[in-house]
Amino acid sequence: MKQVLIVGGGKGGTALFNLLQATSRMSIKAVVDSDLNAPAIQLAKNAGIPVSANWKDWIFEEIDIVLEATGVEEVLDEIIDVRPRKTVVVPGAVANIISELLYEKEYLVEKVKSQANRLELILNHIHDGMIVIDKNEKVELLNKRAERILNKNESDYKGKHIFELLPSSRLPNVLKSQRRELNQKTILDNGKKVISTRIPIISKTGDLVGAFAVFKDITEVVKLAEENTDLNEIKTMLEAIIKSSDEAISVVDEKGNGLIINPAYTRITGLAEADVIGKPATVDIAEGESMHLKVLETRRAVRGVHMKVGPHNKEVIVNVAPIIVQGKIKGSVGVLHDVSEIQLLTKELKRARQIIRNLEARYTFDDIIGTSSEMKLALEQAKVGAKTPAIVLLRGESGTGKELFAHAIHNESDRKHNKFIRVNCAALSESLLESELFGYEEGAFTGAKTGGKKGFFEEANGGSIFLDEIGELSLTMQAKLLRVLQEKEVVRVGGSTPISIDVRVIAATNVNLEKAIMNRSFREDLYYRINKLPITVPAIKERISDLPELIQHIIYKMNNEYGRDVERISMKATEQLMKYHWPGNVRELENVVSRAMIFMDNTEKVLDVEHLPNTISNKQEDAFVNVTAEGDIVKLQDALDIYEKQYINMVFQRCNKNKTKTAKELQISVRNLYYKLDKYNLE
Numbered sequence: 001m002k003q004v005l006i007v008g009g010g011k012g013g014t015a016l017f018n019l020l021q022a023t024s025r026m027s028i029k030a031v032v033d034s035d036l037n038a039p040a041i042q043l044a045k046n047a048g049i050p051v052s053a054n055w056k057d058w059i060f061e062e063i064d065i066v067l068e069a070t071g072v073e074e075v076l077d078e079i080i081d082v083r084p085r086k087t088v089v090v091p092g093a094v095a096n097i098i099s100e101l102l103y104e105k106e107y108l109v110e111k112v113k114s115q116a117n118r119l120e121l122i123l124n125h126i127h128d129g130m131i132v133i134d135k136n137e138k139v140e141l142l143n144k145r146a147e148r149i150l151n152k153n154e155s156d157y158k159g160k161h162i163f164e165l166l167p168s169s170r171l172p173n174v175l176k177s178q179r180r181e182l183n184q185k186t187i188l189d190n191g192k193k194v195i196s197t198r199i200p201i202i203s204k205t206g207d208l209v210g211a212f213a214v215f216k217d218i219t220e221v222v223k224l225a226e227e228n229t230d231l232n233e234i235k236t237m238l239e240a241i242i243k244s245s246d247e248a249i250s251v252v253d254e255k256g257n258g259l260i261i262n263p264a265y266t267r268i269t270g271l272a273e274a275d276v277i278g279k280p281a282t283v284d285i286a287e288g289e290s291m292h293l294k295v296l297e298t299r300r301a302v303r304g305v306h307m308k309v310g311p312h313n314k315e316v317i318v319n320v321a322p323i324i325v326q327g328k329i330k331g332s333v334g335v336l337h338d339v340s341e342i343q344l345l346t347k348e349l350k351r352a353r354q355i356i357r358n359l360e361a362r363y364t365f366d367d368i369i370g371t372s373s374e375m376k377l378a379l380e381q382a383k384v385g386a387k388t389p390a391i392v393l394l395r396g397e398s399g400t401g402k403e404l405f406a407h408a409i410h411n412e413s414d415r416k417h418n419k420f421i422r423v424n425c426a427a428l429s430e431s432l433l434e435s436e437l438f439g440y441e442e443g444a445f446t447g448a449k450t451g452g453k454k455g456f457f458e459e460a461n462g463g464s465i466f467l468d469e470i471g472e473l474s475l476t477m478q479a480k481l482l483r484v485l486q487e488k489e490v491v492r493v494g495g496s497t498p499i500s501i502d503v504r505v506i507a508a509t510n511v512n513l514e515k516a517i518m519n520r521s522f523r524e525d526l527y528y529r530i531n532k533l534p535i536t537v538p539a540i541k542e543r544i545s546d547l548p549e550l551i552q553h554i555i556y557k558m559n560n561e562y563g564r565d566v567e568r569i570s571m572k573a574t575e576q577l578m579k580y581h582w583p584g585n586v587r588e589l590e591n592v593v594s595r596a597m598i599f600m601d602n603t604e605k606v607l608d609v610e611h612l613p614n615t616i617s618n619k620q621e622d623a624f625v626n627v628t629a630e631g632d633i634v635k636l637q638d639a640l641d642i643y644e645k646q647y648i649n650m651v652f653q654r655c656n657k658n659k660t661k662t663a664k665e666l667q668i669s670v671r672n673l674y675y676k677l678d679k680y681n682l683e
């Protein structure tokens, strides 16, 4: 360290004193002035630095530099003479300049300091984060925003390597490449998403000084953007749903102006977007008032309103609902159903239901009521038939119970655990029947399902198929059916590969097939194929003795169905019913009895004549005329037997099958009753 002697304690000396105090490379050996009260002398004293009145006091001391203050030039030469060469003697004028420079420096330092403060203030208030590193990759600055984004304090990292602050920082790369990196999307180590710009700091002289990064936290923005994307997706999805819907949809805004319609709407009403969008809701109404406007006014949904819309007065049924968002009505949405389409669909549905009643076989032989000899014969034949694989042909008038027999035969057979499929051959058009019975291959016709479809024969494989109304088949279908029955295989419509089937066929008809063959409306070969095991289900008029039992059965069935509590039918009413000739058979009987039960009071327990329809109760014909088919004359004993059986059965039913009571009512012995019950098979 250089030892300095300050000569002169006035203004110049004070300046020199202050200057040297500020440096670390020089040390003030002493301050000299003839006036020991001079200001620099005072300063030296205060700082514990030696003072004296004569510079010569220091002549033999180790002095490297003598600084002479202004106003003491006279001693300068003297000093130069005396001091060894190595002592630098600085004249007062130079010292003065130095002191001026010192003041200038202080001023500049202050200025820089205040500028730095201002810069820091600015840096800490900008919305972007900022990190500055020096050329050694050490952190120099971390502004407040950066502290917040990184969740780290500047004080903990200042002077430390940037990787301690941010292991993934690219600033060292920027230092190396000296290239800017602008607006780079980066994910920080703490998961935050930022847009960052990194710039190398190069001085005016071209030296690399450091690098800095300015970055913006975009986590929230990205989230919002993502939410926005979600909303967009939902919007696109909703639009796609509305557009693809087969329901005609129209949406209006809160003022009732058209907002959205879909292609189905255009199809039904004949109005395009240009006719509706932005136009008042009334624009599509041909007849009736606008439900959109009503809903906007009342804020209540309306359903099932009939009206006519569009230039073609299309009849529609509309449902309209308000769109309410956070309590505010934003518009309304209407769904229009084309009435003609609904009618068509209902018709189709009805037809389909009627045509294809794909039933479980619900009935067994126990459900078939009838103990007359005619019925017994039919039942016996059916039971035997059930055990064979042969085709059974059920014949008989409409409503006699042929379907019941078909169910019972299936349930009695060893196929009872497999499917029972009923097809009404009369209800299907030829082409439909063919594809329903035999199935079809993909592309067989327009509207054919992809992958094709199994027909009922394939469906019923292992089970039974009940071909009801077989007499109604067209000749072409008869030929096709015959082929299937002969080959025991089906070829799907539009296909060529035969598919083996194992199906038990039960056929039924009320048509006189023999007559049909003569008329050439039924194929003889098919007749022989299906007529192997014919069973005739007798009409009611042929088994009138079964009537009381049937009525009691129907009352029981209807009680269950309608939740009624009717106990029985009166004798008189039974007699009336027995007089009737029942062209509609059991189905008609069911209708008559159930109708009568509906007309009965809830308190009434006995179905009587007054409940019967006039058409039946007014029949004055004698019951005996009806006991045989078409009123044929029978032996007196037979007629008496028939009547006796009916009468005993009626009383027996009325007495709840209590034999003592029945015998008492009939005024015959219990033994006699037993005999008659046995004779007429009434137990």
Ligand SMILES: Nc1ncnc2c1ncn2[C@@H]1O[C@H](COP(=O)(O)OP(=O)(O)OP(=O)(O)O)[C@@H](O)[C@H]1O
Pocket (backbone or CB within 6 Å): 367, 368, 369, 370, 396, 397, 398, 399, 400, 401, 402, 403, 404, 405, 468, 509, 510, 553, 586, 587, 590
């Ligand atoms: N013997 C019977 N015992 C009980 N109910 C019967 C009897 N016969 C018929 N029925 C009932 O009468 C109604 C008509 O019977 P079903 O439909 O079987 O007659 P069908 O001969 O097949 O008629 P169609 O030829 O018109 O198809 C059904 O509700 C059935 O339950």
